[in-house]
């Protein structure tokens with residue numbers, strides 16, 4: 207089975223948790239896109255839901271699939287968010303932001319009663335850190351922000367290259383919010399929760415890709431079928 211087929215299987219399983227009338231957070235990425243497409247099929251069959259997209263890309267996908275949309279300006283709470291991840295550890299802490307959507311994804315996940323993360327089994331890791339950690343920053347004062355991040359890395363016992371994310375044309379990648387991203391190549395993060403707490407207050411850091419305690423359930427698709435893991 208292809209990786210894409212596995213992602214679609216995980217998405218299909220998450221769809222079973224969607225009920226009529228739900229307010230949904232719609233994640234970003236290749237796995238979340240399957241969920242949006244499958245949700246669109248259910249909407250065409252009469253399911254009544256409304257979604258808040260976590261990126262402009264997901265907004266476009268949802269519109270194409272006929273999923274009714276709203277915003278967190280109009281709603282202050284969602285029932286369920288379904289999103290992908292770049293890494294998932296046994297406590298269901300996540301690394302997210304490989305596609306640059308981490309800020310809106312975290313706002314939407316935090317506003318949801320429940321977050322289900324969908325992925326193929328390759329995203330399951332014993333500990334976070336192999337995937338470069340995205341840190342969304344304000345372009346103003348970049349060197350000072352970089353220095354502050356490096357200092358908290360040392361405090362958290364991690365180190366590695368901190369690279370501004372670039373587009374293929376060499377220009378800085380710009381997020382939907384107009385910010386830049388540092389990708390931190392740390393290799394391993396011994397205490398992701400501690401590091402998250404140190405990164406949060408740095409001026410210039412808008413958000414980071416450590417999602418601590420947000421995902422409640424993970425649906426992992428592999429050759430043996432779907433494995434469902436609940437947060438301990």
Ligand SMILES: O=C[C@H](O)[C@H](O)[C@H](O)COP(=O)(O)O
Pocket residue numbers: 233234235236237238289290291292301302303304305306307308311
């Ligand atoms: O910014 C992007 C998101 O956090 C994605 O959910 C994450 O990168 C996983 O994407 P994919 O399902 O394409 O591997």
